[in-house]
Structure formats: structure tokens, C-alpha cells
Amino acid sequence: MNVVSFIASRLLQMVPVLIGVSIVVFLAIHMVPGDPVELMMHGRATPEGLAAARAELGLDQPLLVQYWNFISGAVVGDLGTSIVQKAPVSEVVGERILPTVLLLVMSSIFAIALALPLAIVSARRADQPIDHAIRLGGMIGFAMPPFWIGIVVMLTFGIWLDWFPISGYGRTFWAHVYHLVLPSFTVALFLAPILLQSLRAAILDVMTADYIEVARAKGLSERRILVKHALRNALIPVTTILAVNIGWLLSGAVVVEYLFSFPGLGSLLVRAAGQRDYAVIQGLSVTFAVLVLVVNLIADLACMAIDKRVARA
Amino acid sequence: MTAIPTQPRGRLLTEITRWPGSLKIGTVLFVLICLAGIFAPWLTPYGPNEQDLKNTLVAPSLAHPFGTDNFGRDVFARVLYGIRINLPFGIITTYVPMIYGVVLGALAGYWGGWFDAILMRILDVTVAFPFLVLIIVIVAILGPGIHNIYIAIFLTAWTMYARLARAEMLVERNKDYILAARTLGYGTGRIVFRHALPNVSNSSIIFSTSDFVLNIMLLSGLSFLGLGVAPPTPEWGAMIAEGRDFLFDAWWICTLPGLALVVTGTALCLIGDGLAQRLGERRHALV
Amino acid sequence: MHLSDPAKAVATAVPLLEVEDLVVEFRQRGRVVRAVNHVSLTLGQGETLGIVGESGSGKSVLCRSFLRLLPSPPAVVTASRISFNGQNLPDLTEDQMQAIRGTDISMVFQNPMGALNPVWPIGDQITEGEVVRGRLAPANRRKRAIELLTRVGIPAPELRVDEYPHQWSGGMVQRAVIAMAVAGAPKLILADEPTTALDVTIQNQILALLMELQAETGTALILVSHDLAVVAESCDRVAVMYAGRIMEIAPTDRIFVAPKHAYTLGLLGSIPRIEGGDQALEPIPGQPPNLADLPPGCPFAPRCRFASSACAGADMTLREVAPGHFSACIRANELGGVA
Numbered sequence: 001m002n003v004v005s006f007i008a009s010r011l012l013q014m015v016p017v018l019i020g021v022s023i024v025v026f027l028a029i030h031m032v033p034g035d036p037v038e039l040m041m042h043g044r045a046t047p048e049g050l051a052a053a054r055a056e057l058g059l060d061q062p063l064l065v066q067y068w069n070f071i072s073g074a075v076v077g078d079l080g081t082s083i084v085q086k087a088p089v090s091e092v093v094g095e096r097i098l099p100t101v102l103l104l105v106m107s108s109i110f111a112i113a114l115a116l117p118l119a120i121v122s123a124r125r126a127d128q129p130i131d132h133a134i135r136l137g138g139m140i141g142f143a144m145p146p147f148w149i150g151i152v153v154m155l156t157f158g159i160w161l162d163w164f165p166i167s168g169y170g171r172t173f174w175a176h177v178y179h180l181v182l183p184s185f186t187v188a189l190f191l192a193p194i195l196l197q198s199l200r201a202a203i204l205d206v207m208t209a210d211y212i213e214v215a216r217a218k219g220l221s222e223r224r225i226l227v228k229h230a231l232r233n234a235l236i237p238v239t240t241i242l243a244v245n246i247g248w249l250l251s252g253a254v255v256v257e258y259l260f261s262f263p264g265l266g267s268l269l270v271r272a273a274g275q276r277d278y279a280v281i282q283g284l285s286v287t288f289a290v291l292v293l294v295v296n297l298i299a300d301l302a303c304m305a306i307d308k309r310v311a312r313a
Numbered sequence: 314m315t316a317i318p319t320q321p322r323g324r325l326l327t328e329i330t331r332w333p334g335s336l337k338i339g340t341v342l343f344v345l346i347c348l349a350g351i352f353a354p355w356l357t358p359y360g361p362n363e364q365d366l367k368n369t370l371v372a373p374s375l376a377h378p379f380g381t382d383n384f385g386r387d388v389f390a391r392v393l394y395g396i397r398i399n400l401p402f403g404i405i406t407t408y409v410p411m412i413y414g415v416v417l418g419a420l421a422g423y424w425g426g427w428f429d430a431i432l433m434r435i436l437d438v439t440v441a442f443p444f445l446v447l448i449i450v451i452v453a454i455l456g457p458g459i460h461n462i463y464i465a466i467f468l469t470a471w472t473m474y475a476r477l478a479r480a481e482m483l484v485e486r487n488k489d490y491i492l493a494a495r496t497l498g499y500g501t502g503r504i505v506f507r508h509a510l511p512n513v514s515n516s517s518i519i520f521s522t523s524d525f526v527l528n529i530m531l532l533s534g535l536s537f538l539g540l541g542v543a544p545p546t547p548e549w550g551a552m553i554a555e556g557r558d559f560l561f562d563a564w565w566i567c568t569l570p571g572l573a574l575v576v577t578g579t580a581l582c583l584i585g586d587g588l589a590q591r592l593g594e595r596r597h598a599l600v
Numbered sequence: 601m602h603l604s605d606p607a608k609a610v611a612t613a614v615p616l617l618e619v620e621d622l623v624v625e626f627r628q629r630g631r632v633v634r635a636v637n638h639v640s641l642t643l644g645q646g647e648t649l650g651i652v653g654e655s656g657s658g659k660s661v662l663c664r665s666f667l668r669l670l671p672s673p674p675a676v677v678t679a680s681r682i683s684f685n686g687q688n689l690p691d692l693t694e695d696q697m698q699a700i701r702g703t704d705i706s707m708v709f710q711n712p713m714g715a716l717n718p719v720w721p722i723g724d725q726i727t728e729g730e731v732v733r734g735r736l737a738p739a740n741r742r743k744r745a746i747e748l749l750t751r752v753g754i755p756a757p758e759l760r761v762d763e764y765p766h767q768w769s770g771g772m773v774q775r776a777v778i779a780m781a782v783a784g785a786p787k788l789i790l791a792d793e794p795t796t797a798l799d800v801t802i803q804n805q806i807l808a809l810l811m812e813l814q815a816e817t818g819t820a821l822i823l824v825s826h827d828l829a830v831v832a833e834s835c836d837r838v839a840v841m842y843a844g845r846i847m848e849i850a851p852t853d854r855i856f857v858a859p860k861h862a863y864t865l866g867l868l869g870s871i872p873r874i875e876g877g878d879q880a881l882e883p884i885p886g887q888p889p890n891l892a893d894l895p896p897g898c899p900f901a902p903r904c905r906f907a908s909s910a911c912a913g914a915d916m917t918l919r920e921v922a923p924g925h926f927s928a929c930i931r932a933n934e935l936g937g938v939a
Contacts (some may be wrong), residue, residue: 020438028454089448136579139586142523143578145530147537148553148571155560210714216669217709218780219702229717236719251445255534269446270538273453289441307719307785 003304010300014293016030021289022074026067029278053083053225060112069280079283084275089283093268097287099169099176100264103187103253104295106180108242110188111195120226126204134196141193146252150186150259167261183260190252191245202234236307243299246292257300265291336587342580359387361394361547370563380565388566391547392573398493398548399529399577402459403553406466406528407521414474415510415517421475422482422513423505426565432475439472448531449540457540462532473524474517481513515592526578533574549574615683616787616820617643619665622679624658624665624844633891635661637844637899638916643788648821650816650852653841653865656888660815660891661826662841663790667705668697682910685787695746706781708810710793712774716765722773723761726780748779752809771802775809782813788820795830807834828867832856835923840864843889843899850925860935861928862907863900875916898928906931 061069073080079089122134158166164181206212207230215225254266261267265284272280329337349356365385373380379388421429439447451465485491486509494504533550535541542548544555549570556566624636636658643649651659654808664670665677666689682689685704689697706789709715716725723745730736736744740749742761747755765773781789791810795803811834825831831838832852839849840863848861859865866884886903889895895902901911910930918926921933929935 016434017437017441020434021441024438027452029360030450135586139582140575140579142582143526143575145537145550145553145571145574147534147550148567148574151553151557151560151567151571156562159561177682210709210711211717214667214707214709214715214777214780215717215728217667217701217707219698219700219784221698221731224732229720233717233719247440247443247446250443254443254445254449255538258538269449270540273449273540276453278454281453285442285446285450288443288446292441292443 002300005182006304007297007301008298014290014297017293018286019071022071022286023067025071025282025285028056029282030063030066057100069106074286078180079286080279081224082277082279084272084277089279092104092280093265093283093287096263096265096268097291099262100253100257100266102176103180103184103257103262103264104246104249105165106177106184107187107191107249107253110184111191114188114192115195119196119203122200123195123203123207135200137195138196141189141196144190146186146190146256147255147259148179150183150256153186153189154259157185169263179262183256183262186250186260187252190256191249194245195238195242195247199234199238202241203230206230206233206238214270232306236303239299239302239306243296246295250288257296327470331591333587333590336591339580339585339587342576343584346396346577346580347400349393350400353390355396357387357390357393359390361387361391362545363390365386370559372563373565373569375458376538379569380399380563382552382563382566383436383559385424388552388569390551392549392570394574395549395552395570396577398542398546399532399574402532403525403529406463406470406532409524410467410470411474411521411524414471415478415514416560418475418478419482419505419510419513422479423486423501423509429479432479435567436476439469442464444469444527445531448535449538450538450558452535457535457543459532459542462535462541464541466528466531470524470528477516477520478513480515482509485509485512519585519589519592522581522588526581529577609900614645615642616634616645616647616685617641618681618683619666620679620681620683622662622665622677622682624661624670625676626674627676631892634894635844635891636665639844639846640918641839641849643820643822643848645787646820647837647870648823649837649842650835650838651822651824652826652828652831652838654826654888656891657841658844659841660894661794663707663792663824664820665878666790667696667701669707699733700919702781702786703733703784704786705788705790706784706786708774708778708781708789708791708794711797712770712777713765715777716773718765721764722760722768722776726776726783729780729784744783748783749776751782751813752776752779754779770798772807774798774802774806778806778809778813782817783818786819788822789814790822790824792824793826793926794823797824798826801932803830818872828856840867843894844891845899845928847900847924847929848919848927849918850922850927854922854925858922858925860921860925860932861929862904862931862935863929866903867934898930908936 045206061154070080077090079093081087082089082092084093118134118138122131125131135222157163166182168179170176170179212225212229215229221230251267253264254269257264257266258270265287268280269284271277272284316455332340364388365369366379367385368377368381369383369385371377371381371385377387377389379392381387381392416434442450447469448462448465451468452461455461491509494508499508510570529549532541532548533553536548537549537554539554542551544551552570553567556568556570557562559566619642620640622636622639623634626635639658639662641649643794651662653659655865662668663677666682666684667837668689671676680841689700693702694913716722717818723742725737726748727741727745730744731738731741745761746757749761754760754772754775760768765776768776774797776796779790789810794810795806796807805828810821810823813819823831823835826864834854837849838852838855840847840855840861842863848855848859850860855864856868857935859868863884884903889899889902895912897912898904898907899905901914904911908931914928914930916928918928919932920925
């Protein structure tokens with residue numbers, strides 16, 4: 001009941017944000033100098049052809065009417081038609097959502113698997129040589145551009161060692177996972193430094209809390225204190241940080257998808273941007289915004305599950 | 314309570330001796346990179362776009378420390394001249410938005426009310442866009458090229474600073490020294506800019522070093538995606554993109570410019586880490 | 601309220617805890633802060649010892665050093681002996697020490713709201729120690745938690761056992777922390793300012809609860825406080841600490857009636873006068889010394905109105921000035937006239 005009403009109120013809060021997103025994208029696209037139809041047809045169409053294309057797309061109507069058409073369609077899942085792809089945008093975008101979500105999930109798992117043990121070691125040996133080494137490693141990792149990491153990963157594991165495929169997506173679920181190993185490892189290498197830094201800070205912060213000393217006074221082992229008390233509490237800020245960085249994660253995913261020719265939202269965006277396929281860009285922007293908002297909602301729910309105080313707020 | 318030290322000139326040296334190791338190392342590295350960019354023509358006999366079709370894809374050697382690319386251009390020279398593109402880009406795209414971002418955020422936090430409400434709605438919308446996606450959308454609309462990337466970043470990058478400064482201002486505005494300034498009858502301008510701003514910009518200053526790295530990476534990323542600077546400009550990301558086709562035969566063309574990015578980024582991260590320590594210490598020492 | 605039994609005033613024949621020459625230093629960046637300075641004390645079975653002093657006098661650090669709870673580095677603890685129940689604590693391994701914490705010696709802390717983990721139900725936290733040690737089957741966990749909460753006077757414990765710390769008031773959480781401390785039937789409870797963070801009315805309840813549980817189980821108690829009233833009400837003996845040293849240690853009734861240390865006099869807020877009679881409250885002038893740079897001799901001398909030139913070179917060992925009454929003041933006997 002409580003959780004349901006929480007979700008409902010959060011979904012309601014998303015509405016104005018999504019309207020804002022759609023207005024920004026819509027205005028940006030329609031106020032560009034130059035006619036999108038002309039650009040798309042590369043100037044080869046006759047004036048009659050252009051007019052027909054405009055009428056077909058509803059581009060001859062007033063801006064407000066066009067926006068209304070866009071938004072009322074979007075509500076029922078109709079995002080318009082891509083002239084370049086000659087297919088409904090919802091279809092073009094829709095079939096790429098699952099691969100990208102899968103990539104994000106796998107990258108997050110890899111990133112946590114990389115960052116968590118390092119963060120624990122770093123926090124427990126704070127200001128000792130091993131901590132300095134791990135933090136310097138984190139900084140170097142942070143400074144590595146994702147496409148460059150991708151190239152190095154591709155070269156090492158895909159070409160020299162030839163362990164995993166360097167492009168494509170496969171047909172079955174396990175084939176998907178197999179194809180996703182290198183792209184998600186790349187995104188994880190890019191995400192892990194941020195995670196490492198915030199996890200280390202969160203663990204250090206929690207380890208100085210009074211209840212940790214109380215747990216020691218109770219005669220619990222350091223291991224139990226770390227796992228049962230510190231980590232669980234440190235998870236809360238980290239979940240929030242992961243959610244805040246979802247935009248960051250997606251940005252990394254865009255480049256990596258392009259590099260690995262992976263059929264996700266990111267590679268579609270790069271292609272649509274190159275082709276100036278405005279309908280697809282518009283649809284993708286809204287899709288990305290929804291994705292970010294949903295991930296934030298899930299993170300809030302996770303925090304609620306871990307910490308009962310959040311539920312009351 | 315001044316967070317940004319305004320030391321008399323003679324004391325700069327004593328201030329430097331108090332810097333944490335990471336800040337010292339980062340600064341030295343960064344200054345070296347800047348100098349390498351400024352004195353590039355003296356550091357290499359080759360020009361960045363000088364082609365030598367007889368010596369294409371030469372592996373790193375004494376004559377060509379980073380090898381040559383498919384046009385016989387010296388990769389080392391291109392990396393050096395690349396500093397002249399990537400560093401100024403990073404500085405401008407980081408610190409220009411920071412200035413108006415911090416000011417807007419500080420004012421919103423201080424005033425509250427409708428100004429704050431509008432700013433918050435804008436921040437809500439921009440946060441729902443992944444940053445790179447937003448830039449790609451803007452570049453897609455405006456067309457590729459470095460000028461449009463500047464516009465795109467100026468439109469978006471200030472939001473993070475506004476968020477940070479606003480959050481700090483909300484805490485700061487209830488502190489005694491602000492109340493004291495108010496009771497003295499100072500105007501909003503004086504209170505916000507002279508008294509509060511140095512204290513609310515701490516987290517922005519620390520964040521700016523990471524932002525710097527992100528912006529350089531962004532330019533390279535966009536060039537890599539074909540949406541950034543056009544060839545043959547010696548931009549690091551563009552060089553990596555060009556070298557990708559020769560990954561097998563000439564690994565140096567794309568890995569070594571990437572290394573330049575990594576070294577620059579690490580230097581900035583070290584500076585950020587040291588600043589966080591130093592500013593944190595000052596705060597602890599003064600509270 | 602439980603009143604102290606004069607018969608217990610002097611440590612009993614077999615002491616529970618004997619501390620000899622304990623020094624705690626915090627070493628960081630070349631600076632050495634000596635928080636506890638050559639402390640020796642003895643605690644009898646079932647005895648209640650009060651430790652009073654200003655903040656920074658080392659009383660909390662002293663307690664934590666017995667349990668090895670101080671983070672090391674920077675803390676460095678040395679002692680000739682910390683004998684507890686026949687074992688020398690510094691000789692024990694970390695595992696053996698862990699077995700003592702929460703069973704033989706447990707602790708009650710100052711800030712109840714921080715003392716419990718915010719993401720765990722209270723009942724689970726109270727019984728965690730026993731479950732981990734295998735003394736309590738997980739199936740009986742709830743029953744045991746309700747039993748413990750009943751003992752510390754939580755109303756309707758069966759309803760509240762599954763609640764979280766943020767749902768309870770400070771006084772109630774402190775009761776839960778006490779329940780956690782007594783769960784292992786300890787021989788010694790260290791209570792570090794257990795009432796300081798609470799409202800005045802709640803303070804007395806918590807103190808009464810501690811006394812009651814102590815009378816019930818016969819456990820020994822070290823009660824750390826900066827509040828003389830709290831100590832006067834509940835302790836058999838009182839140790840007065842200043843700048844890491846025990847200045848005076850004596851049965852409670854004696855320390856309030858016939859203090860034998862200038863600092864205790866200052867703490868009591870009354871200045872003895874030759875004519876007799878007491879003057880109104882008067883704060884001690886000056887600041888406690890810097891623990892990183894202690895003056896030689898008596899650390900209180902710079903603030904002491906009775907200080908003589910001999911104080912700067914004074915031997916700070918405790919001398920018995922009356923049966924069971926020890927003082928480090930070299931002019932202890934000159935202060936005697938006040939009784």
C-alpha cells in the first residue's frame with residue numbers, strides 16, 4: 001500500500017519532466033534553420049514531392065498542432081514515422097531497448113564486481129600504500145575514454161586472445177550474453193572508477209558510525225561487522241550514486257555500442273544523428289529520458305527496501 | 314571562513330609546501346603538458362599535417378617516437394599539436410559554464426521562490442537526459458563541428474555547477490556570518506558574491522577537475538563518432554578514430570593518442586583529489 | 601534509588617579488574633597526544649566505580665582501551681598489566697578479545713541514536729551477539745529479544761521488537777542498548793556517559809535501570825560521567841581524572857565530604873577558606889593543558905590556586921591519604937581542613 005502509493009506519486013512526478021523533455025526536443029528540432037524534409041531528401045525531391053512528404057508527416061500544420069500530434073501519439077506509444085528508415089519510430093526504437101537494458105545490467109554487475117572488493121581493501125587500509133595505489137588506479141581508469149578502453153579490450157580479448165566476439169548481438173539469450181561480454185566489460189571499466197571512489201567514501205563514512213563501535217563492543221568479528229553492518233548501510237548511498245550516474249553510464253554505452261556495432265539505442269542515436277533522422281532522434285530522447293527516470297525510481301525502491309527510514313520520508 | 318586562499322604573493326611558496334602530494338604531482342604534470350603544447354614546434358621537427366608518403370605506418374623509433382600514420386604523418390607531432398586543441402577546449406568548456414552555473418545556483422539557493430523553482434525544473438529536465446545523448450541531439454540538430462559542440466556544452470554543462478552551488482548555498486545562507494552581513498544591511502549582491510560565493514564554490518572547484526576530464530573526453534568521443542572536429546585536425550579522439558582502421562598493422566596510431574588523453578586526465582584527477590584534501594583540511598582547520 | 605553500600609567502599613579481596621600503569625597515546629603525523637597517562641586502578645567484583653572529569657580528560661579513552669576498541673593506528677596502548685578475571689588482557693589475541701567483548705565485558709554508549717544500526721530491526725540487534733556465538737538458536741531469537749526488552753522496561757515489547765531505531769525515542773533506544781549490554785550476562789559493564797545525551801527526566805530513569813540491573817545480577821560497573829551528581833547517586837567509589845591522569849580516587853562519601861585534591865575541590869565548585877564556610881560556585885580559571893605538550897609534574901598546577909613551586913616537579917603517583925582514599929596532590933594534607 002505504502003509502496004504502491006509511493007510508486008504512483010513518483011510516476012506522477014515524472015510527467016512534468018517528460019513534458020519538459022518533449023518540449024525541448026520538439027522545439028529544438030523544429031526551430032532549426034533549414035527544412036528537415038529537404039535535408040532528408042538531399043535536395044533531390046521536386047517541390048511537389050516535398051509538399052507531399054510534408055503533408056504526409058503533418059509538417060505543414062502549425063507548430064502547436066504538430067506538438068499536440070506528437071504528444072498525443074507518444075502517450076499511446078506512437079512516436080511518428082522515420083522517413084529515412086521508412087518505418088514507425090516506435091518499432092525502430094522499440095526493438096533496441098532490450099539489448100541496451102541488457103548491456104546496462106551486465107555492465108553494472110561487472111562494475112560492481114570490479115569496484116566492490118577494491119573499495120573494501122582501499123577503505124580498510126585507508127591512507128596506506130595499497131589505498132594510494134588503488135586510488136591512483138581509479139584516477140587513471142577515470143581518465144580513460146570509453147572508446148579507447150573499448151579498442152584496447154577489443155584488441156586484447158577479441159583479436160589477440162580471440163575469446164569473445166567483437167561485434168553483433170546473437171540470437172538466443174546466451175548468445176546475447178556471450179556477445180555482450182566485451183561491450184559490457186568496457187562500459188564497466190569506465191563506470192568502475194566512479195563507483196570505486198564513492199564506495200570507498202561510503203564505507204569509510206559508515207565505518208566511523210557509532211553503531212560500528214557498538215558492534216565491536218558486542219564482540220562481533222571484523223568480517224561480520226563489515227558484511228552485515230557496514231556494507232549494507234554503505235549500499236544506500238551507492239545505490240543513489242549509481243542512479244545519479246545512469247546518465248553517465250548511458251553516455252558510455254552510446255559510444256561503446258557504436259564501437260562494437262551493437263544494435264542498441266546508442267548506436268541508433270549515432271546513426272540517426274548522422275542521417276538527421278529527426279523523428280528517430282525525437283523518439284530516442286523521450287526513450288532515454290524514460291529510461292533514466294525508471295532507473296531512478298528503481299534505485300529509490302531499492303533504498304526503501306534496505307532502509308526503512310526512507311519509506312517514511 | 315574563506316575557502317579560496319587569497320594569499321599575499323610572498324606566501325604562495327609556503328602554501329605550495331602545504332599541498333598534498335597528489336596536488337603537487339598533478340600540477341607538475343599539467344604544467345608540463347601545457348608547456349609541451351606551447352613549445353610544440355621546438356619539440357618536434359615535423360608539422361602536424363606534414364605527410365611523408367614514403368614513410369607510412371612506421372613503428373615507433375628514434376626518428377618517430379610514436380611512429381607514423383597511414384599518411385606518413387608523425388604521430389608524436391600530432392599528439393603535441395593536439396594539446397593545442399584539446400586543452401583550450403577543456404578549459405573553456407569547463408570554466409565558462411562553471412562561472413554562470415555557480416552564480417545562478419548560488420542566487421537560486423539564496424533567493425528561493427520563483428527563481429529557484431524555475432531553475433529546479435530546468436535542472437530536473439536536463440538531468441533526465443544522459444549528457445552525451447543531449448550533446449549528440451544538439452549537434453545532430455545544429456550540425457557537426459567544434460563551434461556547435463561549444464554551444465551544446467554551454468547550454469548543458471552549467472547545470473551540474475548550479476546544482477552544487479545551490480545545495481551549498483542552502484546550507485550556507487543560514488550560517489551566522491551571512492546573517493551578520495544581513496544585519497549590517499549589505500545588499501544581496503555583496504552578500505552573495507563577496508561573502509557566500511567563496512564558500513559555496515568549493516565543491517564546484519573540486520568537481521571542475523573531473524568535468525575538465527569529461528569535456529576533453531567528450532570532444533574526443535564526438536570526434537570518434539564523426540560528430541566532432543573534421544579531419545585532418547590533430548584532435549586526439551579524431552586520431553584514435555582514424556587509427557582504428559589500422560589497429561592490426563599499426564597499434565600505435567590509436568593507442569598512443571589515447572595515452573595522451575589518459576595522462577592529461579590523470580593529472581587533472583590528481584589535482585582534483587589534492588584540492589579536495591586541501592580545501593577539506595582548510596575547512597576542518599577553520600571550523 | 602539504589603544507594604551505595606559502605607561495606608563495599610574499599611575494593612574487595614579478589615579484584616575483578618586490575619589496571620597497572622596504563623598509557624594511551626595517539627600518534628599521528630609526528631604528533632603524540634597522550635590521552636591516558638600512567639593510570640592504575642582496581643575494581644572489585646560487583647563494585648560501581650565512577651570516573652569523572654571534564655571532556656578530554658581521557659575517561660572515555662580509558663574505558664575503550666580495556667576493550668581494545670581504539671582504532672590503531674593512531675592509538676597506541678601500553679600497560680604493565682590489565683588483569684581481568686585472572687587474564688591479562690594485553691596478552692590475548694584479537695579472537696580471544698572478541699570473545700570477551702559483549703560477554704564478560706560489555707559497554708553502554710553515550711549517544712543512543714547512533715548506537716543502533718538504522719537498517720536493522722531492534723530485536724535482531726539486541727540478540728545478534730548471542731546468535732553469532734551460537735548461544736541462541738535463531739528460532740528463539742524473537743522470544744529472547746522480547747524477554748530482554750521486558751527486563752529493561754520497554755512497554756509492549758512483543759509489538760516493538762520488530763521496529764527500527766528511528767521509530768523509538770532516545771531514552772527507549774538507550775534501554776535497548778542496555779538490554780544488548782546485559783544480554784551476555786557480563787561481569788563488567790562500562791557505561792560511557794550513558795545519560796548525557798538524554799533529557800533530565802529520562803536520565804534518572806536510565807540510571808535507576810542500570811542500578812537495578814546491577815543489583816539483580818551483581819555485575820561490576822564503571823560509570824563514566826562529567827556530572828558529579830550522577831556519580832554521587834550511584835557509585836561506591838569515584839576516580840577523578842584530569843589530563844589523562846587519575847588525580848584522586850576515594851569512596852564516594854569521602855570524595856564529596858573530604859576531597860584531597862585541589863582539582864576535585866575545583867570540580868566541586870567550592871573553595872575552602874581559612875575562616876570556614878563555602879563560597880558560591882566558581883569556575884576553574886584557565887584551560888586544560890595541551891595533551892600533546894604536557895607540563896612536567898602536576899598537569900593541573902598552572903590552573904591551581906594552591907600551586908607552589910614544588911608542583912611543577914611533583915611526583916604524580918597516588919598516595920594513600922586515608923584508608924582507601926588516594927590522591928596525587930602533594931599538598932593533599934594541607935587541604936584536609938575542610939571536612
